[in-house]
Amino acid sequence: MARRSRRAGKGSITSYTTKAGTRWRYQLWVPIDPENPDEGERQTGKGGYRTMADADDGLDAAKKQLREHVKFVRSVPTVEVYAERWLSGLALAASTVAGYRRVIRNHITPQLGDLALNKVTATRLARHYRELSAGGRRDGKHTGEPLSANTVNKVHIVIGAMLEAAREDGLIAVNPARKRSIVKAPTGKQIRAEQAEMVTWTADELRRFLSWDRDVHEDELYPLWLTVAYTGMRRSEALALKWGDLDMKGGRISIRRALDTTAANTTKLTKGGGARVVDVDDAVLSVLKSYRAKRGQLSLELARPGAYIFGNAEGGTRSPNEVSRRWRTRVTKARAHLGADELHTITLHDLRHTHATLLLANGEHPKVVQERLGHRDITTTMGVYSHVTPTMQRGASDRFAGLLS
Structure with a gap:
């Protein structure tokens, strides 16, 4: 199938022969830099599809990604790599950034650090929070004990802010932490229920x-x-x-x-x-x-x-x-x-x-x-x-x- 005109958003589907049989690929023209359209376009694509219909579905998904201003990169950074990049760019008080870094080091990177950003799903986050609530403490002799609702909520806040930055950077299409029907962070009521009773002096x-x-x-x-x-x-x-x-x-x-x-x-x-x-x-x-x-x-x-x-x-x-x-x-x-x-x-x-x-x-x-x-x-x-x-x-x-x- 001949390639269509060279214009961002236009794509094509072609077949090719391999030892395993016929395979299909799609190709799509995308901006070199979405924030600077005058720099022109480049071609991206993906092959290995067994049928033309599968390749067409892949092309539709790529066009959707283009409409949502998600960048086309050869490799999406992992959570661990992007977290460090995100922390280094925060214009917040040093103590606040240090608190975020501590949360990431203890409760995000060990479990999710190796995942590419676009592989972090709402379901995975929901399971992560459950695991933290069941045995997420990492402080010395208390390691493996349940993590408090307040700390799990802090983890949710940090993950949500980091993934929102990744979405704005064009690395992911949607922020899975915002899917509240699936990702259920501890509520204020749960946090208050766990808080120790205030003790004061007369x-x-x-x-x-x-x-x-x-x-x-x-x-x-x-x-x-x-x-x-x-x-x-x-x-x-x-x-x-x-x-x-x-x-x-x-x-x-x-x-x-x-x-x-x-x-x-x-x-x-x-x-x-x-x-x-x-x-x-x-x-x-x-x-x-x-x-x-x-x-x-x-x-x-x-x-x-x-x-x-x-x-x-x-x-x-x-x-x-x-x-x-x-x-x-x-x-x-x-x-x-x-x-x-x-x-x-x-x-x-x-x-x-x-x-x-x-x-x-x-x-x-x-x-x-x-x-x-x-x-x-x-x-x-x-x-x-x-x-x-x-x-x-x-x-x-x-x-x-x-x-x-």
């Missing part, structure tokens, strides 16, 4: 711990725990504070940055993306003033406006993981001294939750709590601290009744 517990830490343990990090407890700031935000962020006269702390955990002595924007100011009382200001004086005795450089408040002895930033480890040690020792019944075990992040919970339970307006925590909207605040709502409702009821008594 005002008495917080008071007992801080008193023990200051007077008995004589902890050099007491000012750090006090600052987090009285402001609700995140660990990374507290460790990125500089003396210039502290307004002694105004009684305020400006939270402008957070530690970048991917590299030492580097910072990034806060999780909310912007700066915020929180008020602190005179007691906290007094502790920080004394702490600054002690830092200045070690070196004047450690007390200058540009120095980190809770930095190390060399003036650099402390390791967030090391700080959390020290917190756990303090809580364990405090429980041994005060009695396990007098103090629950909480994480350093739970100290932030304690700040918010105590404020809300004491009748503080949620909008104020939202601003102190740095949540982008009040919906997030009320969602995280929904367990406090019954107490708030009772308080509102009592206050309203008091107006009419």
Whole structure:
């Protein structure tokens, strides 16, 4: 069969003879560069079909691929190869990219890395998620245990974003991760059902711990725990504070940055993306003033406006993981001294939750709590601290009744 005119989208079917018999091939003219049509066309095709009808079906599929702007390449990259290419082009915070890379390394490449992008089907992704949910953990002694719904959902988000980029690059026609009738990622309800119940301290517990830490343990990090407890700031935000962020006269702390955990002595924007100011009382200001004086005795450089408040002895930033480890040690020792019944075990992040919970339970307006925590909207605040709502409702009821008594 003679080839038709040389124009993109036009194709032909021809037969040829082999030792095994007659075979058929199709040929199709496609743009050299779909994004630059003026560069002309080139011919692509595929042979080995046993019948003319099969070759015609192949030609129809190739034309469909052309209409959907899928590139005609000799070899489609594998998931592993494309994942690295995709990661290197992301214009996101270094910590975010590092998180994506960790997900790909642990939960995508080992199982799907050898597959060509166009061989990743919705059915394969659905099976992958099931396998992860059944035994996808890869962290030391927990390897082989079920992966949490939250982590599986993160895997789905990364795969979806990566395959969407591949679709936009013209390497695949459709994004199989978007086929929701087949690929069923964990729902928000499933994720919330697996989340551990939030543990916070009562005002008495917080008071007992801080008193023990200051007077008995004589902890050099007491000012750090006090600052987090009285402001609700995140660990990374507290460790990125500089003396210039502290307004002694105004009684305020400006939270402008957070530690970048991917590299030492580097910072990034806060999780909310912007700066915020929180008020602190005179007691906290007094502790920080004394702490600054002690830092200045070690070196004047450690007390200058540009120095980190809770930095190390060399003036650099402390390791967030090391700080959390020290917190756990303090809580364990405090429980041994005060009695396990007098103090629950909480994480350093739970100290932030304690700040918010105590404020809300004491009748503080949620909008104020939202601003102190740095949540982008009040919906997030009320969602995280929904367990406090019954107490708030009772308080509102009592206050309203008091107006009419």
